[in-house]
Amino acid sequence: MNCEVCQLNELEVEHFEIREVLRCILHTVVFHRALGLVRPKDIDLELFEITYVQCGDAELEKKIDEKIDQFIGWVEKHPNKKSQICLSFYEVKNRQPSWFIANKVERLYWEQWYINLNVAQHTKAHSSKSHHSKVVVDPRESAPEERSARRAALEASLREVLFQIIKFVNEKKDHVPPIPTLEGVVCFPFEITIPSSSDSFGMDIFKRMLQTGHPTMLS
Template structure:
């Protein structure tokens, strides 16, 4: 089965920016791969001058936030690392090749790799939702402004990359599944506590096992 892969541009972010950046990217992908009727919800980022669209589905919001929280916990233990998060869409097939087996196989048809370099530039007061208000000098404040502008520009590039991909890559999308919900079956894969690096090796292990945790 043809599995299309999109490697998104790497973003260098600080830890307090992870939540907003990942929500923006993950929700944008999910919105463009949504099934049927959705209740679009415009969301303005607090850290950047960017607006994105969510599907307006509570359970989806919860799943995304849970994975982001797990990723932030991983980052706490592995600072200043380049890492990836993978959002995969798949079909569910019953493996009838093996007698007396009810094994369910996942056939991946699309994978999105979100590439982040989590850096720690300054130890300023910050929170999950608000950009740090404390600056120690005019120089630091100016550097913050430059950093913010760079991230905002790069994030816009990633969003345009997503839109371009979904508009150009359509032939690989499988028939609509006979199931309720707003999304194709999907999973979000983050580094585990035992991983010091994360990339294609992890994805190969995931594909070989065929039984990662189902998130939808």
């Protein structure tokens, strides 16, 4: 089975924006992968003029929120770092016991979404690292302006990312497994991987590879 990978455009976010941005992206992806019966729920972002859709499933929401919390915790410990969150969908297969792996259940990853965030620490004072090169007469006056410009830019990029998701969903349909017919199963099984402090992200992937024996996912 193919493992399709979608690398989403990098977003430059401030710390306080992480939660909304991640929620928006993760839920949008999950909405397209929760192919059981859903009652969609529109969510207006607080920070941006964007509405995204949730599946209206409390479990999903909780799971996503927990991961986001973890991620925010990680970001706090590792400021000024680019980070990547990976949302992976898999199928569970019972595999023949083999001599080197005891696990009987394996995860076959069929899709991965990489969310790339660059968490910026914007100081309150006007600093040279802003993208605006214009000379600012009064920082206090310009700060909000700049802030709103930055916000607008992020909003646009976030919207773009959402379209990226939609396009990907549209273009790649064949690899999506058959819809589980069990009652109450809303979404394909998925996991959200965040960089962990104990091991590097790459290590994490490697571990998972070992676990699943799926070299294609690295492609």
